[in-house]
Amino acid sequence: MGDKSSVLPLTLVDQLVVPGDVILDVSALTNRTIKLGGGLRQDADLITVTKAGRLRFSKPNKYWVESSQRRYVPSVEDSVLGIVVDSKADNFLIDIKGPAIAFLPVLAFEGGTRRNIPKLEAGTLLYVRVVKANPDTNPELSCTDTSGKAAEYGPLKDGFMFECSTGLSRMLLSSPTCPVLEEFGKKLSFEVAVGLNGRVWVNAESPSTVIVVSNAILKSESLSSTQQRILARKLLEKVQ
């Protein structure tokens, strides 16, 4: 790809980019708003890359860089898996693998009032939504969806949680369903919760299922979709 740098494509979309690359000149677009996702920033008239990864574009105007990391940077509307660290009068303190501890207000549960504050002990695993993510303050979480319903959010009981890269968790959440999960889903019954912060929780009736699924997920990061299917089928044969 470096060889082609002399003959540059008109757009870098779907190409692999590294920090410093200029992907767009805003002054060239007249009267158009664009939305920038992770890994991009505006530098005067130019849009430049800040992280290495693949540049993605979604119509009409969204650009972002897809990359994989071990550390999570909170972003609004992400569903993440958090661990309760401590509880204070107004907030639960939650570790979401980010640079700062996140706050979960004690009233941010479905029908939450002062009288029915849930008891969450330190170490509890929660499936939560990021509500506020300003760099200058601690991120804020919620255990409800935008309409105030509990949806799937809340404490996760039993099961097994493991950490992975943010790229892997994004792959697991992508649609169509990730091949590994799809193959296992045909034969086994299990539950998964995937946090965009690089945490995955798996639960099933038998511990052996949990182990097989977890290992398969961890192994699948660097595999193509066909390879994932083969891996899943092989493992399934062994289990059954």
Place this chain on the structure above:
Amino acid sequence: MGLPNESGDLLSKMDSDASRRLFPLRFYESHLSISTRPDGRPLKSAREAFVGPGDVASADGSAMTKIGSTTMLAAIKMEIMTPSADKPDEGSIAVEFYMPPICSPLVRPGRPAEIAPVISKQLYDTIMSSGMIDLKELSLISGKAAWMVYLDIYCLDADGALFDAALYSAAAAFSFLQIPVVSLSEEGRLTIIPEEGNGNKSDKDVVNKGKRKLTISSLPFSLTCGLHKNYILPDPTSEEETLMETFVTVVLNSSGHLVSLYKPGGPVLAQTSTIQDCIALTRQRMTDLQKSLDEAITEMKVD
């Protein structure tokens, strides 16, 4: 009305001392825009430099320098040592730069300043690179005895451009250095004769008679320039050093050779033209520094 304008209005209404503390960067840039610096200097001029003997009685050579209010005291102590086996006819130099708590509110007792060892290393490298001192000249008896030169520089007041002032004081201390008289005893051991006891010894015992000064071939002089946006601001004060983040230190020796060009990162990238400007400014500065040092040396001789 945007926020920047409001604070701009506020700035003009405010007492200058208050604005200096509250909006240091804006205060500073408003000065730059009218081609002056907060201490009244024009943009491209360095502060006045002063150099004089350091009056450290216990040292063999000492010097005190001031650049603006940055004050350095350098002292050289010479000791006899056995030279290392791989370089039998060379002496050696050790440089140490100290930042005691007296020099700045940022240095607390018990917690040495992080920058001090870095400046020590830089000074040592610069002195060695400049070719100012011929290490062979520090040899007394090849393979047996040579001078170990301890150069200690104390920062008494840290108000920016520490390296420049420290290097200047080092150059001056070497210029003022009087090598102590050494005598050879019957057992073949060398000892330093104290100044007063000089007359009692017979002249033939003295090894280094008539060689009390180092030949200093070319002195290094340095100038640190801060880069801020498109401005090149030589000789920053400590206040300016907190506002700017990019510095270029150029060291030239008296023959015009480049001894060191030190730019440790910084958000402003140096273009070739910027580097040329910095070198040109250092050339100008060098003549000033050299002149005041020469004056100080002649004064010393008169005394």
Place this chain on the structure above:
Amino acid sequence: MEIDRTDGRSPNQLRPLACSRGILHRSHGSASWSQGDTRVIAAVYGPKAGTKKNENPERACLEVIWKPKTGQSGKEEKEYETILKRTLQSICILTINPNTTTSIIIQVVHDDGSLLPCAVNAACVALVDAGIPLKHLAVSICCCLATCGHVILDPTKLEEEKMKAFAYLVFPNSINSILPEGSSHTKSKQLEDGLVTSVTHGGMSVEDYFHCLDRGRAATARLSDFLRKNLQSQVLGEGSKAG
């Protein structure tokens, strides 16, 4: 006019480069970078909450720890730490994660000349691996000046000791841009000309220094290409070694 190099390289030739990312399991980003026998491992931890004392909490703070191959760290390591910290500060976007600290740990595996440039390159790859937001990348090269005035690149330890002077230079990487070649945007042009860091040892004439600068700048284009290919191949998961 050519000068003989003990390893038979031409003056402009760099030693074989190798780089791998994500080699440490527990760090948030890691990289190993080697140029010939010189090899450095860099690890990045963070961003972690809070800044160190005397640092501006309104910005992200970087902390560099330099571990020598053997022994305690002394003045030289302190100097390297300072230079590396300031160099990396200039490429990181410090306003994105204010009041956090990112630690960069450099472990020297073997020093055979051009150590600081090697560490800068390793640290840069490790920062990319950790996903720390960067303005651009930095590539570093050592230029050595022979007594006769010739410049050789990427010297070994022996060559560094033998030569009159050498300069460690850091430049921004050459970037891909959608802007047409020679466009009116002077900013990106300036970026490529700019010098991030310069550290020199030994005396040289001013002309020689600018000569080094030109040669170094020319060589960084090759380094940038290597860096880009490497980062791209590993994004694809095509393996961990290139070049």
